[in-house]
Amino acid sequence: MSPEGRLVVIDLQHVFADEDSPWRAPRFAEIRPRIAELVSGFGDRVVWTRFVAPERPTGAWQAYYEQFPFALEPPDARLYQLVEDPGSAPVIGATTFGKWGPELAAVVGEGPMTVTGVATDCCVISTVLAAADAGVPVRVVNDACAGSGDEDHERALRVMSLYAPLVQMTTTAEVLAAR
Numbered sequence: 001m002s003p004e005g006r007l008v009v010i011d012l013q014h015v016f017a018d019e020d021s022p023w024r025a026p027r028f029a030e031i032r033p034r035i036a037e038l039v040s041g042f043g044d045r046v047v048w049t050r051f052v053a054p055e056r057p058t059g060a061w062q063a064y065y066e067q068f069p070f071a072l073e074p075p076d077a078r079l080y081q082l083v084e085d086p087g088s089a090p091v092i093g094a095t096t097f098g099k100w101g102p103e104l105a106a107v108v109g110e111g112p113m114t115v116t117g118v119a120t121d122c123c124v125i126s127t128v129l130a131a132a133d134a135g136v137p138v139r140v141v142n143d144a145c146a147g148s149g150d151e152d153h154e155r156a157l158r159v160m161s162l163y164a165p166l167v168q169m170t171t172t173a174e175v176l177a178a179r
Contacts, residue, residue: 099127
């Protein structure tokens with residue numbers, strides 16, 4: 001028996017993993033083994049996401065990319081590649097922090113959705129809250145997420161926990177115990 005619903009692995013990319021990246025999540029390496037365990041536990045019910053830069057930033061994104069010009073790379077650039085091989089699992093790319101939208105909704109359906117990845121205080125929280133607002137039950141695997149820093153990670157988890165019962169906090173061990 002495997003955990004129910006879908007596992008959504010948010011943005012496990014080089015841009016958040018590499019030592020020389022301005023967007024490096026300091027605890028990225030620590031969460032990778034937990035995510036690998038979860039991916040194994042969910043089998044063929046895993047979906048991966050990727051943050052990618054738009055070809056031409058518009059609106060507020062223009063100022064954002066003026067601040068982070070290194071990130072204006074095409075979607076196939078190394079920094080936007082996943083650090084793990086997703087195999088045949090779906091990979092959803094988006095030019096927004098939040099990955100919840102029609103494409104992810106089509107894969108997840110009514111849920112539940114279990115979420116891991118980076119950064120807790122950016123792409124994870126943006127995805128989780130939008131999915132919960134759409135009525136999808138969401139579990140955030142707090143020990144399989146990494147933030148831009150420890151304090152920001154904890155603050156984001158605290159905010160998401162305020163959305164209970166739509167959003168539930170859990171651990172890798174608790175999710176895998178459902179097998």
